[in-house]
Amino acid sequence: MASTRKVLTYIAAFFGIAILSWVVLIGAVYAWGGVMTVSVEDRKENFSLYLPMPVAVVDAAVATTDWVLDEEELLELHAELDLGDWAPMIHGLLDELDDCPDVTLVEVEDGDTWVRVRKKRGKLVVEVEEPSTSVKVSIPTRSIHRTVSRLTS
Numbered sequence: 001m002a003s004t005r006k007v008l009t010y011i012a013a014f015f016g017i018a019i020l021s022w023v024v025l026i027g028a029v030y031a032w033g034g035v036m037t038v039s040v041e042d043r044k045e046n047f048s049l050y051l052p053m054p055v056a057v058v059d060a061a062v063a064t065t066d067w068v069l070d071e072e073e074l075l076e077l078h079a080e081l082d083l084g085d086w087a088p089m090i091h092g093l094l095d096e097l098d099d100c101p102d103v104t105l106v107e108v109e110d111g112d113t114w115v116r117v118r119k120k121r122g123k124l125v126v127e128v129e130e131p132s133t134s135v136k137v138s139i140p141t142r143s144i145h146r147t148v149s150r151l152t153s
Contacts, residue, residue: 033059034122034140044132055143062150081151094145097124 033055041048069077083090097119104118113130124144128135 033143036139036143037137039134039136041134042132043134055140058143058147059150062147065151077151083152087152090148091145094141094148098141098145 035052036055036058037053038051039049065077066074100119102118102120104116106115106117108115114128116125116127118125118127119141120138122142123138123140126135126137
C-alpha cells in the first residue's frame with residue numbers, strides 16, 4: 001500500500017513539474033517578444049474574431065524563410081523587400097518609434113468611418129472603424145523593428 005502511494009506521489013510530482021514548466025515557458029515567450037493581436041468585429045454578419053499571437057511565432061516564421069523557400073523564391077522575396085536607399089531612414093524611423101512616447105501618428109475621419117494609427121504602450125496600434133465593421137491590429141514596436149531588420153538583411 002505504501003509503495004502504491006509512493007508511485008502515485010511521484011506521478012503527481014512529475015505532472016505538476018511538467019505543467020509548471022509549460023506555464024513558465026509560455027510566460028517567457030510572452031514576456032520576451034510580446035503579443036500581437038488582431039480583433040475583427042462584423043456587426044452586420046454578427047461575427048467577431050480575437051486572435052492573440054506570440055511574436056515569437058512570427059520571429060520563428062521569419063527565421064525559417066531561408067530553409068522553407070527555395071533559392072528562386074528567396075531571391076524574389078529579398079528583391080521585393082529591398083529598401084535600397086530608404087533602408088537607413090526606415091531603420092532610423094523604427095528606432096525612434098521604439099523610443100517615442102505614446103502618440104497618435106495618423107487619424108482620418110470621414111463621416112461614420114475613421115482610421116487611427118498610434119503608438120500606445122510600446123505597440124503600434126491600427127484601428128479602422130466603420131458602421132458595420134471594426135478592425136484593430138496591435139503589434140509590439142520592437143518586434144516590427146526586429147522583423148524588418150531580418151527580412152531586409
